[in-house]
């Protein structure tokens with residue numbers, strides 16, 4: 001690996017500051033250019049992250065022949081169109097979640113990525129935490145036996161991103177907590193199960209806090225406006241996988257609950273159970289004849305860099321397998337679409 005990979009960032013909001021640090025930490029990558037519709041935030045990101053080129057438009061950034069890869073972190077409505085534009089400009093793309101506003105949009109991006117012959121991935125950072133990777137290793141080495149059920153959850157007490165910003169608006173965000181934090185835990189859960197083949201989905205979403213000006217947290221740099229809050233701030237779903245495994249998903253930006261924030265995936269297997277945040281293993285020790293809860297889980301992890309950007313970069317520059325594939329991302333989007341449809345119709349959605 002001798003080449004340096006140059007990144008262009010589209011979006012200079014809250015997550016991009018963190019993402020630029022991750023890219024710049026890699027010895028063979030750096031952020032060369034950035035663009036944001038808001039010139040103040042663009043300047044701030046460029047100064048704080050040492051990005052030399054501030055581009056007034058996405059077109060200017062994408063026309064730069066020195067840029068190899070593009071990171072997209074903007075309101076969800078622009079995920080698919082900007083991904084398509086970047087791929088067609090010959091760039092590899094790492095898009096922040098969620099994939100798109102619908103499966104149809106996501107499938108269009110996937111088709112463009114394939115015909116352009118460029119690498120496209122979704123940056124699902126939760127897959128890369130050390131604890132999640134340890135549990136993935138336990139599952140891969142069959143230490144849980146048959147996993148028949150999994151619980152995926154991210155429940156915040158007062159954690160709606162800044163009210164009055166795009167996050168709460170259906171036209172710009174597509175959905176609320178489901179697309180913001182539900183998607184993380186759903187994706188992580190299916191990744192741990194190594195199962196992206198659902199057969200049916202039943203779901204319900206609720207809007208109970210943001211629409212009353214309640215439940216606000218502090219995430220997001222976009223300016224407040226009087227934009228309407230019309231997305232879910234609570235979502236729940238029951239998903240059956242084709243092999244019979246079941247998954248329950250609960251996500252809340254705001255709800256009345258004991259803890260400020262708790263999230264994770266819990267797996268229920270025939271031989272052992274496990275959870276991810278933090279990693280723990282639960283099983284009966286048949287030799288000692290006692291039940292044990294193992295808090296220091298020992299396991300070999302696949303991505304010691306613990307970072308989505310390092311995975312994308314290493315995949316482009318060497319032979320590290322890409323963790324998040326397009327097909328997996330499409331499967332997650334299919335389930336998200338089905339949750340919305342099931343909530344709207346009051347019926348289960350069954351896949352052929």
Ligand SMILES: NC(=O)c1ccc[n+]([C@@H]2O[C@H](COP(=O)([O-])OP(=O)(O)OC[C@H]3O[C@@H](n4cnc5c(N)ncnc54)[C@H](O)[C@@H]3O)[C@@H](O)[C@H]2O)c1
Nearest residue numbers: 011012013014015036037038073074078096097220221222
């Ligand atoms: N992976 C994660 O854990 C994680 C965490 C937070 C956010 N995100 C995702 O990252 C994206 C951005 O979130 P954020 O928290 O940084 O939001 P933010 O509101 O802080 O920033 C969004 C930025 O996008 C800019 N923007 C809006 N439309 C644009 C366009 N068409 N072209 C260029 N710039 C545009 C805005 O001016 C703003 O600076 C969202 O899709 C969000 O879901 C991911």
